[in-house]
Amino acid sequence: MVEMNGSQALWESLMKEGAKNVFGLPGGSVIPLCDEMLKQDIRFILARHEQGAAHMADGYARASGEVGVCLATSGPGATNLITGIASANIDSSPVVALCGQVARELIGTDAFQEVDIIGVSASVTKYNIQTRSAAEIPYAVKTAFQIANTGRKGAVLIDLPKDVTTEIMDVKFPENIVFRGYHPVYQPDRREIEWAATLLARADKPVIIAGGGIISSGASQELVSLSEYLMAPTAITLMGKGAFPADHPLSLGLCGMHGTCAANTMVSEADVLLIIGARLTDRTTGSVKTFAPNAKIIHIDIDRSEIDKNIDTVTRVIGDAKISLQKILHHLSILRSSTATNDVWRKKCQELREVNGVSKTNGDYLKAPEVVKTLRKALARDSIVTTEVGQCQMWAALHYDAYLPRTFLTSGGLGTMGWGFPAAIGAKAAKPNVTVVDIAGDGSFGMTENNLATSVKEDLPVIVMILNNNMLGMVAQWQRLFFGHRYSAVELKKTPDFVKLAQAYGAEGVRVESYQELEAAIRRAIKSEIATVIDVPIDPEENVLPIVPPGMGLKDALMEA
Amino acid sequence: MSKDNIIAFLVEDKPGVLFNISNMFRRRGFNINSISVGNAEDTGISRMTITIDAEGRSLNQVVEQLDKMVDVIEVKRLDKLRTVIRELMLVKLRTIDPMAREEALGYINSNHGLILDIEPESIIAEVTGEPEKLDNFLEQVKSIGIVEMSRTGITALEKGQLKLKRSELNG
Numbered sequence: 001m002v003e004m005n006g007s008q009a010l011w012e013s014l015m016k017e018g019a020k021n022v023f024g025l026p027g028g029s030v031i032p033l034c035d036e037m038l039k040q041d042i043r044f045i046l047a048r049h050e051q052g053a054a055h056m057a058d059g060y061a062r063a064s065g066e067v068g069v070c071l072a073t074s075g076p077g078a079t080n081l082i083t084g085i086a087s088a089n090i091d092s093s094p095v096v097a098l099c100g101q102v103a104r105e106l107i108g109t110d111a112f113q114e115v116d117i118i119g120v121s122a123s124v125t126k127y128n129i130q131t132r133s134a135a136e137i138p139y140a141v142k143t144a145f146q147i148a149n150t151g152r153k154g155a156v157l158i159d160l161p162k163d164v165t166t167e168i169m170d171v172k173f174p175e176n177i178v179f180r181g182y183h184p185v186y187q188p189d190r191r192e193i194e195w196a197a198t199l200l201a202r203a204d205k206p207v208i209i210a211g212g213g214i215i216s217s218g219a220s221q222e223l224v225s226l227s228e229y230l231m232a233p234t235a236i237t238l239m240g241k242g243a244f245p246a247d248h249p250l251s252l253g254l255c256g257m258h259g260t261c262a263a264n265t266m267v268s269e270a271d272v273l274l275i276i277g278a279r280l281t282d283r284t285t286g287s288v289k290t291f292a293p294n295a296k297i298i299h300i301d302i303d304r305s306e307i308d309k310n311i312d313t314v315t316r317v318i319g320d321a322k323i324s325l326q327k328i329l330h331h332l333s334i335l336r337s338s339t340a341t342n343d344v345w346r347k348k349c350q351e352l353r354e355v356n357g358v359s360k361t362n363g364d365y366l367k368a369p370e371v372v373k374t375l376r377k378a379l380a381r382d383s384i385v386t387t388e389v390g391q392c393q394m395w396a397a398l399h400y401d402a403y404l405p406r407t408f409l410t411s412g413g414l415g416t417m418g419w420g421f422p423a424a425i426g427a428k429a430a431k432p433n434v435t436v437v438d439i440a441g442d443g444s445f446g447m448t449e450n451n452l453a454t455s456v457k458e459d460l461p462v463i464v465m466i467l468n469n470n471m472l473g474m475v476a477q478w479q480r481l482f483f484g485h486r487y488s489a490v491e492l493k494k495t496p497d498f499v500k501l502a503q504a505y506g507a508e509g510v511r512v513e514s515y516q517e518l519e520a521a522i523r524r525a526i527k528s529e530i531a532t533v534i535d536v537p538i539d540p541e542e543n544v545l546p547i548v549p550p551g552m553g554l555k556d557a558l559m560e561a
Numbered sequence: 562m563s564k565d566n567i568i569a570f571l572v573e574d575k576p577g578v579l580f581n582i583s584n585m586f587r588r589r590g591f592n593i594n595s596i597s598v599g600n601a602e603d604t605g606i607s608r609m610t611i612t613i614d615a616e617g618r619s620l621n622q623v624v625e626q627l628d629k630m631v632d633v634i635e636v637k638r639l640d641k642l643r644t645v646i647r648e649l650m651l652v653k654l655r656t657i658d659p660m661a662r663e664e665a666l667g668y669i670n671s672n673h674g675l676i677l678d679i680e681p682e683s684i685i686a687e688v689t690g691e692p693e694k695l696d697n698f699l700e701q702v703k704s705i706g707i708v709e710m711s712r713t714g715i716t717a718l719e720k721g722q723l724k725l726k727r728s729e730l731n732g
């Protein structure tokens with residue numbers, strides 16, 4: 001027991017959890033916390049909007065595998081965090097959000113800047129806690145980190161009434177918290193492993209779909225071993241990008257609505273489909289009626305509630321992806337199944353990999369896929385890419401080759417425009433020596449561009465490459481393809497001038513008109529000590545292809561439009 | 562009711578837990594027919610019993626989504642054949658007419674009900690039993706005139722060795 005105030009208890013607890021950075025923006029209810037922070041060895045990164053702070057914490061978490069921490073004041077500060085918290089939670093990213101709150105005696109009175117953030121955040125967090133005394137703070141922090149970063153990871157919010165942060169009490173720091181109702185399962189059941197291995201050993205046309213669970217559990221190596229052992233072509237979900245090296249001969253690329261021809265065809269024709277650490281949303285499966293119609297489906301996930309939620313499986317494995325894959329590999333070696341050699345199947349994989357979607361384009365604009373490939377060539381293998389949302393995101397997913405886990409970060413479940421730039425800043429804080437690039441759309445970047453101030457002033461230089469089509473491009477694409485080419489509320493009319501905008505913040509801004517200029521600009525930006533915005537004008541009418549029209553199956557993709 | 566499935570679960574007895582559970586039901590579109598809450602045998606733990614008109618995948622989802630919640634300690638779908646099920650109901654009947662009163666008392670007695678209050682114009686009866694029994698009773702007294710009523714929703718315990726809480730629970 002040590003006597004201290006609640007704020008001190010908070011910072012000490014955070015440091016015991018290994019937190020090194022906090023992203024946030026203060027206000028009345030957290031002034032005591034910020035004051036106490038001056039004495040602590042922790043880096044506070046000042047965002048210019050709390051949504052940005054939450055995305056930074058999320059980007060930090062995804063790049064590092066550690067918990068990201070963000071902080072906001074009560075009321076509007078806390079509600080501004082919500083989009084960021086929801087984006088992190090649905091993508092199983094471990095984030096702890098600290099929110100100020102009005103003093104205990106004012107709670108429930110509609111006091112100034114009081115919002116019931118526990119109620120508001122309930123549906124978009126894995127857990128949330130309101131501390132009712134200073135002595136509860138170390139327990140709350142320990143609980144938050146434990147829950148955020150175990151099992152299926154997620155976001156946890158702590159609500160901190162102002163007088164709790166100033167109250168002086170005897171405080172104890174718990175080593176570990178035992179929950180009566182929370183026991184993540186890591187070790188898979190032996191029978192489930194055996195059954196899964198047996199089905200895989202018998203497969204003639206096996207395919208694997210790898211999701212974000214591979215990255216979260218650090219199972220990429222095991223995934224590659226299993227793919228090679230079975231000679232199973234391997235697709236990824238959007239969240240799984242980086243889980244399987246894109247230049248591996250068995251790599252099929254992205255599966256789903258904007259999936260590659262190779263991934264969607266092979267998944268549709270598989271006789272055994274192994275899905276690892278993926279939620280199988282509508283964006284991955286297309287119409288569930290025609291999803292992998294001939295396949296026996298095996299689903300490995302740490303979250304039991306995901307099994308049979310959207311797609312019926314033949315067998316399941318509940319547990320950690322890495323441990324499960326190790327055990328399946330071990331069991332396969334006992335079965336001594338002759339390593340599969342369906343040459344026709346693998347040849348098909350090779351052939352389909354050459355098939356790409358083709359968009360009509362006007363004039364001599366740079367082509368988005370080529371722009372993305374130019375970026376890839378200029379970057380190192382371990383560089384980190386984040387994305388905004390829309391066509392830019394899908395071009396990145398289709399054409400940016402990611403080789404390593406935690407090098408391709410994107411808002412998958414929520415598709416939050418404005419996520420990529422602050423997430424890039426968070427990733428840079430986690431990996432200061434790695435180049436970090438946000439592949440952006442002009443619409444998305446506009447949503448959180450004010451974080452240029454953070455990037456410049458906090459010395460977290462990242463690169464923003466805008467695929468500037470002057471449009472809310474993805475919406476415009478749907479209007480072209482599915483709404484008789486009628487544009488409604490999508491034209492951005494060349495505002496703002498992103499070069500001048502960057503310069504106004506003290507960042508570099510450059511517009512490029514050719515692939516050579518682009519490559520040169522990227523190379524300069526990599527060396528630059530300040531954030532760089534590279535504005536790349538592209539055709540407003542360029543489509544991202546393939547696309548599976550809404551409600552259709554994976555085999556019904558449009559390849560040209 | 563007879564089609565309904567019964568799920569019983571233990572939860573941490575702390576503020577906000579009931580909100581979180583009903584919020585989850587709402588968010589996922591689960592349609593709960595009845596819900597009852599009270600203390601369980603251990604301090605700090607509440608026991609909830611719900612009935613739900615769902616089967617197959619969606620029933621499974623209710624169980625899994627509950628199980629996933631941090632403050633839910635144990636969840637189980639109860640097998641009706643091996644479970645004792647009870648519901649309590651209070652009914653206020655209009656009994657100004659002496660004949661009606663006579664008739665009401667007869668139904669209450671034959672259902673092993675209790676009379677909790679007698680006023681010149683009405684009586685309050687308590688009837689306990691399986692929900693079907695309460696439904697039947699209501700059918701019987703309908704013509705007498707129901708002023709108001711309140712049902713608790715069912716509560717249930719498994720028979721014999723069966724138990725909701727696994728003994729090896731830590732903490």
Ligand SMILES: Cc1ncc(C[n+]2csc(CCOP(=O)(O)OP(=O)(O)O)c2C)c(N)n1
Nearest residue numbers: 390391392415417441442443444472473474
């Ligand atoms: C916060 C938010 N608002 C709206 C949407 C809907 N939406 C999805 S993509 C898109 C267009 C994005 O435009 P831009 O960032 O310019 O990217 P592009 O599609 O042109 O590459 C919109 C509006 C969203 N995903 N997120």
